[in-house]
Amino acid sequence: MDVNDGNGVTRRRVMQTGGALAALLFGGGLDRALAEGLVRFGEARPFSFEGLKQTAEALAGAPYSKPLVRAADVLETIDYDAHNRIGFDPDATLWGEDPASPAVRFFHLGRYFKNPVNVSVVGPDGSARELLYSADLFTRPLDSPSRRLPDDIGFAGLRVMDPGQKDDWLAFLGASYWRTSGPFGQFGLSTRGLAVDTAIPNGSEEFPRFTSFWLEATGENSLVIHALMDSESVAGAYRIESEKREDGIVQEVEAALYMREAVERLGIAPLTSMYWYGENSRHLASDWRPEIHDSDGLEIWSGNGERIFRPLNNPPHVMVNSFMVTGPKGFGLMQRDRDFENYQDDGVFYEKRASLWVEPLGDWSEGCVDLVELPTDDEIHDNIVAFWTPSEPTAPGRAMTMRYRLSWVADNPHPAEVATLASLRIGRGGVPGQPRPEGVAKxxxxxxxxxxxxxxxxxxxxxxxxxxxxxxxxxxxxxxxxTDEWRLLFDLDAQGEEPVDLRVYLLHEGDALTETVLYQFFPETFLEKMAAMP
Incomplete structure (x- = not known):
C-alpha cells in the first residue's frame, strides 16, 4: 500500500517478519514500528565484544578487500541539497517510544557517504539481530534520485536523538568519524576511530572506516555502540559507551587494534576541527566577523604535571608539530573563548562549540601529541587534527588495546592549578607615539x-x-x-620564512604561575599583512 503524506512523499508499508521475537528481545519501544511493518530484522545471533575482537583479529590476518561501491553513478547525484531532502521516518525511530532508551535514527547514502554500514541491535540476552534496510524507512521527494537505488542499498550511518526527538546529540557518519552536540547543543569538532599516516611527507592518508555497528540501549540518554573497523593497514574492534549529561557528553572508548601493515604515523584518539582566524591572527581575516573557529587551542597535561597550551594557527603551508610526552594525563582541542561579542555569528554560534578532552585510561607510556595544521581560506574546511602517536613502531601482526575517555564539555574537566591563557594578540612592535621598528612584532x-x-x-x-x-x-x-588578569608584553625581532617557536610562562620566586604557552609564529606572513595595512 502506498501512502502520500501531502508533501509529494510516499511511503510503502511492508510486511514485518519475526516481530514478536524482536519486540521480546529489544523492548516495547519497537512495538509500534514492528506492528506497522516499518522495521524488519534478520536472524538472532550471539554477540559479545570478545567475539568482535576475534572477528577483527581474523580480518587483519586476511588480505584487505576494498569495498565495492554499488550504484555509484546514482549516489553521485545525491548532492548536499538532495541528501538533506531525504529524511528518516520518525515512526520508524529505533526505541522511539521507549522512555528508558535513546531514540536512534539513520542516515541515507549519498555523494559524500557511498559505503553502507551494517546495523544490528543487541538485546538484553546478548543476542543481536541486523536491522534490515528498506527504502520505506525514509521519506523522499518524488523526484529524488535515491528512488533509482537498489532496494537493499544500506544505511550510511546513525544519529541519537535528544528527548523530544527534534535534534540529535550523537552522530556517526563517514569513515570512522563521529561527533556530539556537546554541552551547548552545537555541533563543531569531531573525533574518529583512528588516524593513519596523516600529513606524512610524500604519502597519502588512509581513512579506516566502521563497517558494522551493534547498538545496545543502556538508558534514556546513554547507549553502548560496538563497531568493527577495517582498512588497508589495520582492523579493529571498538566499544564506545556514551552518556549525555547536564554538563556535556562523556564517552569511554576501548579500541582493540590489529595491524595488517606497518604504518608511519598511527594516530590514537584523533580530533578534527576548524581554525580560520582568531585574536592571534586577525591579519588573516577576510570576513566581517571578528573570529571564526571551532577550537582555539591545543591543551596538553603532561605526565610530569606541566600544563601546556598551544594557540592554533592557520599556517601558510602544512605544519606538523610533535610534543613529546611520557605518560600523558590528557590532551584536547579546546574552545576557550565563550564571548559572543568575539564572534558575532548568531547563525552557527562559535562560542557554543564544545571543547573535547582526551583522558587516557591506563598507561599510555611514551609517545607524542601530534598537531597537524593546514592552511584554509574558509570556515567550511576542517584544517586541524590532533592525536596521540605511540613511540613503539607498528608492525604486521602487532595487536594493541587503547582505552580513553572523551569529554565533550565547555572547558577542561580537570582545571589547572596554575593560571591559564585568556588571550594572545599580535601587532606592530615598538612603543606607541615613537617610530616603529621595521620587522618587529609585539x-x-x-x-x-x-x-x-x-x-x-x-x-x-x-x-x-x-x-x-x-x-x-x-x-x-x-x-x-x-580585571583579574595579568598581561605579558614583549617584542620579537625575527624575519624570514622560517617559523619562530616561542615558549612562554610567568613565574614567581622560581615557581610557575601560569601554564606554558607554546606558539609558532610566521614572521614573513605577518609582516606582509602588516605592510599591506594602511
Missing amino acids: FALDFRGEKLKRLSRESGVAAKIEASRGEIGLVSAYPVVG
Whole structure:
C-alpha cells in the first residue's frame, strides 16, 4: 500500500517478519514500528565484544578487500541539497517510544557517504539481530534520485536523538568519524576511530572506516555502540559507551587494534576541527566577523604535571608539530573563548562549540601529541587534527588495546592549578607615539587564574620567554587595571620564512604561575599583512 503524506512523499508499508521475537528481545519501544511493518530484522545471533575482537583479529590476518561501491553513478547525484531532502521516518525511530532508551535514527547514502554500514541491535540476552534496510524507512521527494537505488542499498550511518526527538546529540557518519552536540547543543569538532599516516611527507592518508555497528540501549540518554573497523593497514574492534549529561557528553572508548601493515604515523584518539582566524591572527581575516573557529587551542597535561597550551594557527603551508610526552594525563582541542561579542555569528554560534578532552585510561607510556595544521581560506574546511602517536613502531601482526575517555564539555574537566591563557594578540612592535621598528612584532598575552590575584607589580613576577630564533625585547608583566588578569608584553625581532617557536610562562620566586604557552609564529606572513595595512 502506498501512502502520500501531502508533501509529494510516499511511503510503502511492508510486511514485518519475526516481530514478536524482536519486540521480546529489544523492548516495547519497537512495538509500534514492528506492528506497522516499518522495521524488519534478520536472524538472532550471539554477540559479545570478545567475539568482535576475534572477528577483527581474523580480518587483519586476511588480505584487505576494498569495498565495492554499488550504484555509484546514482549516489553521485545525491548532492548536499538532495541528501538533506531525504529524511528518516520518525515512526520508524529505533526505541522511539521507549522512555528508558535513546531514540536512534539513520542516515541515507549519498555523494559524500557511498559505503553502507551494517546495523544490528543487541538485546538484553546478548543476542543481536541486523536491522534490515528498506527504502520505506525514509521519506523522499518524488523526484529524488535515491528512488533509482537498489532496494537493499544500506544505511550510511546513525544519529541519537535528544528527548523530544527534534535534534540529535550523537552522530556517526563517514569513515570512522563521529561527533556530539556537546554541552551547548552545537555541533563543531569531531573525533574518529583512528588516524593513519596523516600529513606524512610524500604519502597519502588512509581513512579506516566502521563497517558494522551493534547498538545496545543502556538508558534514556546513554547507549553502548560496538563497531568493527577495517582498512588497508589495520582492523579493529571498538566499544564506545556514551552518556549525555547536564554538563556535556562523556564517552569511554576501548579500541582493540590489529595491524595488517606497518604504518608511519598511527594516530590514537584523533580530533578534527576548524581554525580560520582568531585574536592571534586577525591579519588573516577576510570576513566581517571578528573570529571564526571551532577550537582555539591545543591543551596538553603532561605526565610530569606541566600544563601546556598551544594557540592554533592557520599556517601558510602544512605544519606538523610533535610534543613529546611520557605518560600523558590528557590532551584536547579546546574552545576557550565563550564571548559572543568575539564572534558575532548568531547563525552557527562559535562560542557554543564544545571543547573535547582526551583522558587516557591506563598507561599510555611514551609517545607524542601530534598537531597537524593546514592552511584554509574558509570556515567550511576542517584544517586541524590532533592525536596521540605511540613511540613503539607498528608492525604486521602487532595487536594493541587503547582505552580513553572523551569529554565533550565547555572547558577542561580537570582545571589547572596554575593560571591559564585568556588571550594572545599580535601587532606592530615598538612603543606607541615613537617610530616603529621595521620587522618587529609585539605579543600581548593575558593570563587568568587564582595564583595571580594575590600578586601586584611589586611582587616580583617574572617572565620566562624562549625563542627558537630572533631577539626578544621590551618585556613587561603587570596586572590589567579593572580585571583579574595579568598581561605579558614583549617584542620579537625575527624575519624570514622560517617559523619562530616561542615558549612562554610567568613565574614567581622560581615557581610557575601560569601554564606554558607554546606558539609558532610566521614572521614573513605577518609582516606582509602588516605592510599591506594602511
